[in-house]
Amino acid sequence: MVTRGFEVVSKYQGQGxxxxxxxxxxxxxxxxxxxxDFVLPSIWKLNFVKLFRKINNEHELMSRDFMKAESALRPLLVPTGIKAKMAPDEVLLLMNRSSSPLKRFLVLPNxxxxxxxxxxxxxxxxxxxFFQLVNLGPRDQLIKKGERIGQGIFMKNLVTDQDQPTTQVRQGGFGSSGK
Known part of the structure; x- marks a missing residue:
């Protein structure tokens, strides 16, 4: 019985x-x-630059200015097609590859x-x-299928002596435990 490992999600079965x-x-x-294949746009091409220009020129900022900037700066989720099985007392940490920010300006904002x-x-x-990524470079970045985008490290998940076990069951996917 596998207690820790990776599998391809059904959506990507047979796709290499x-x-x-x-x-x-x-x-x-x-x-x-x-x-x-996934295109990660440069943040410098997006609407948030207009917000900085307005601030610099001491223009009054409108709510829609902030909404446009926030939308432009939102990280994008790059799919991996992978799921990870692990023991209940383990966690998988997702991190940048050390070369991604240096060579491609790609960072995990979280x-x-x-x-x-x-x-x-x-x-x-x-x-x-999924890997949340932001492109801090001046050009859009094309991430090709099969290109390495990040790394995962399995670790033990320790709890305090005073931990109050919960019976709450996960109700969704990405970002669902904070709802």
Whole structure:
């Protein structure tokens, strides 16, 4: 019985999705790849630049100005086609590859993504793992299917001695435990 591992979600079965792998003997992280071609637009081309111009020129900002800027700065979710099975006391941490910000200006705006053990096979999206990415570079970035976009590290999930166990069951997919 597998207690920790990766599987391809049903949506991507038969589409050549490669399971995450460590690249060297002592690598801590499993490299995840994009499940499909994905264009990540440069934030510098988007509406938030207009907001900064207005601020700089001391214009009064309207609610719609803020809404446009917030929409432009929102990270995009790059699909991996992968789900992760792990023990209930484990967590999968999603992190940048060290070369992504340096070479491609791609960053995870949340710093580290957290995939809980009960995310696996949730009814909303089958537990598919996505990487939140923002492109800080001046040009759009085309992420090709199969290109490595981030890494995942399994860790033990420790709880306090005073932890109050919950009977709450996950009701959805991405971002659902905070609702």
């Amino acid at each position: 999705i490669v399971l995450p792998q460590r690249q060297t003997t002592n690598a801590a992280g499993y490299d995840f790849s994009a499940a499909e 710093g580290v993504g957290v995939v809980d053990a009960d995310y696996y096979n949730n009814e909303s999206n089958e537990g598919e793992i």
